[in-house]
Amino acid sequence: MSTSSRRSRVLIVSDHPDRLEQTHQALLHSFPHLHTATTSCGRLLTAEQAPPPPEMRGFTPPNLVLLDFSNQAMASTPSATSILEKIRGLPAMRHIPILVLHPNPLPTDIHTSYQLGANALIPRPIHFNSLVNTLRIMGEYWLETVILPKAAGRGAV
Amino acid sequence: MNEHQKQSEMELEEISVLLIEDSEPDFFIIKKVLSKVKGTRYRIEWVDNFDAAVQAVRKGSFDVVLTDYQLPDGSGLDIIRQAAETNHHLPLIMLTGHQDPHIDNASMDMGADDFLPKEELTPSLLSRTIRHSIFRKKAEQELRESEDRNRELAEFSSAVLHNIGNVLNSVNVSSGRINRTLKESKINSLTKTRELLETNQDNPTFFTEDPKGKMLPRFLMRLADILQSEHNQNLVETEKIRKNLELMKEVIKTQQTHAKHGMELxxxxxxxxxxxxxxxxxxxxxxxxxxxxxxxxxxxxxxxxxxxxxxxxxxxxxxxxxxxxxxxxxxxxxxxxxxxxxxxxxxxxxxxxxxxxxxxxxxxxxxxxxxxxxxxxxxxxxxxxxxxxxxxxxxxxxxxxxxxxxxxxxxxxxxxxxxxxxxxxxx
The missing domain is CATH 3.30.565.10 (Histidine kinase-like ATPase, C-terminal domain)
Structure with missing residues (x-):
């Protein structure tokens, strides 16, 4: 197995802490050396603000983003599309590949995701084992086959 | 045990005494009284003022302290208070010339173990008092240690309960969710569909003409999705329950092996x-x-x-x-x-x-x-x-x-x- 996944930093964003934990563990299952950052509720905190909030001081911008969203998001959380828009609007993050995981994408979800600059929309399996499998295939391509852009200076989560 | 006692009697048990006494004649009297005690040799260190007494108590290792009530630069009560603070394992006996119940009580309050009027001193009384106070201090010490052990055990037990409680809470939530999913399950729609199909068994145009029949395939597809998602939710929650029960089992196992410190890294x-x-x-x-x-x-x-x-x-x-x-x-x-x-x-x-x-x-x-x-x-x-x-x-x-x-x-x-x-x- 290639070691290039060791140098990758993946940011996982989800609207649901339970599913976030599942996706996170499923990804680490196949790629234990990844450096990861996760955030539930989809909040985007810009670490560019000075000084950055204490919990963000150790944050280095990722070189791959996984957006794990569903249509049944908790009411108060932003939607996947608004987060996509926000990431694409941040100079430090706009070149970072974004993969969207969606449990049951409708045609409009597929359209808007690519429209807003998602690099791939992946149907998210419900069973953990299938999820591990899907993320392994995803990672073999995005983490070990392609060359990811270098993480820019201080960016945003 | 008996043999051991005999042996130590032959070798003469040694007790070291700190004597705080400002009058030299009294010192000699006490020394003489103690020398008459059979079976025990008393090693006496004598100090005659308050400061020296405090220092001696602080650094010396004595089995027992005898102190006079009146000293030129302080009272025996102060010494007792100081000694009780710095070294509470040390038996303290107050000696005094006056028989005053007030002093007796005060010295006991300060932490003295016993009180002897000087005029009543006899070898047997003094040696018995010394032995008793040493013995009592030792018993007190053991009691305190056993209390500490018990408290530690109680703290540990409460930690175990506390930890199980935390996990139990999560199990409770999961089982509540499963219960709700089952209660609100759409499984009843399937029964109704079955009834509908049964009544229309002989109607060949049911799926093409009947308004209900036309909707049925789409309805069934949607129902399949819903039931699948219900099923998945239940699977997720049962998996959580299983994991949490495992955790509780381990907590209890930990409790049982705590005494042996047998937890593996x-x-x-x-x-x-x-x-x-x-x-x-x-x-x-x-x-x-x-x-x-x-x-x-x-x-x-x-x-x-x-x-x-x-x-x-x-x-x-x-x-x-x-x-x-x-x-x-x-x-x-x-x-x-x-x-x-x-x-x-x-x-x-x-x-x-x-x-x-x-x-x-x-x-x-x-x-x-x-x-x-x-x-x-x-x-x-x-x-x-x-x-x-x-x-x-x-x-x-x-x-x-x-x-x-x-x-x-x-x-x-x-x-x-x-x-x-x-x-x-x-x-």
Missing amino acids: EDLDLREVISDALNVNMAALMRNRIEVQTLYHNDIRVQAQKVKLTHILINLFKNSIEAMNEVPEGSRILTLELTQNKHHQPVVMIRDRGHGIDPANVNKIFDHGFTTKQRGHGFGLNYCYKAMKEIGGTISAQSDGIGKGTAFMLTFPYGSLFDGQSNGFSS
Whole structure:
């Protein structure tokens, strides 16, 4: 197995802490050396603000983003599309590949995701084992086959 | 035993006495009385003023202290008070010329073990008093030690209950969810569909002409999706219950092996342990709309007891969740950072934006029984402190003050870091 996944930093964003934990563990299952950052509720905190909030001081911008969203998001959380828009609007993050995981994408979800600059929309399996499998295939391509852009200076989560 | 006693009688048991007495004639009298005691040799150190007495008590190792009531530069009561403070294992006997019940009571209050009027001194009385006071001090000491042991056991038991309670809560939530899913299940629609199909068995145009029949295929497809998702939810919750029951089983096993300290160190992936602990608290995290952020800079493995570490994290997460009760919903953030300090020791940082800690209390929060919660017991952090110590690491808290949030830092003694050079470990 290639070691290039060791140098990758993946940011996982989800609207649901339970599913976030599942996706996170499923990804680490196949790629234990990844450096990861996760955030539930989809909040985007810009670490560019000075000084950055204490919990963000150790944050280095990722070189791959996984957006794990569903249509049944908790009411108060932003939607996947608004987060996509926000990431694409941040100079430090706009070149970072974004993969969207969606449990049951409708045609409009597929359209808007690519429209807003998602690099791939992946149907998210419900069973953990299938999820591990899907993320392994995803990672073999995005983490070990392609060359990811270098993480820019201080960016945003 | 008997033989041992005989032997020690032949060799003469030696008792060292500190005698605090300002009058030389009295010193000689007491010395003479003590020399007449059969079977015991008294080694006497004599001091005749207050300061020397205090110093002697502080540094000397005596079996017993005899002190006069009146001294030129202070009273025997003060010496007794001082001695009781610095060395409470030391038996103290007050000697006095006057028979005054007031002095008797006062000296006992100050911590003296006995009281003897000088005019009544006889070898047998004095030696018996000395022996009794030594014996009583020893018994007191043993009692205190056994109380300490019992308290430790009680603290441990309450920690076990506390930990099981935490996990049980999560089991309760999961079973409640399963129950609700089952109660609200759409499975009844299938029964109704069956009835509909039965009544239209002989109608060949039911699926093409009948308005209900035309809708049926789409309805069934949708029903299949719903039932599948119900099923999946139940699977997820039962899996959580199974994991939590496993955890409780381990807690109880830990309790049983506690006496032997027989818990095995395991090579643990900190991220996995954090994930387990997060899952136990997941219901509360979601109910309180808390955003969880993790920053994992390395995959760090540590040597620790899995159950202990899981419970440390469960307790800390629970505290953070409760600390953010009064924070507005949009700003409840729990951040977990996995990193290393400059000595390459693995560090877990747990930050919340909750009510923080009063700087005056930062050092007290790990004490047993200390709590700022209205319904708290003060077990949680004390358990964390002790368990972390047993693992060989440390726990510390930082807070910029009330309302500024709290950061807990767990530092582990050693770990292994898998960097680019190390081989394997991926599956």
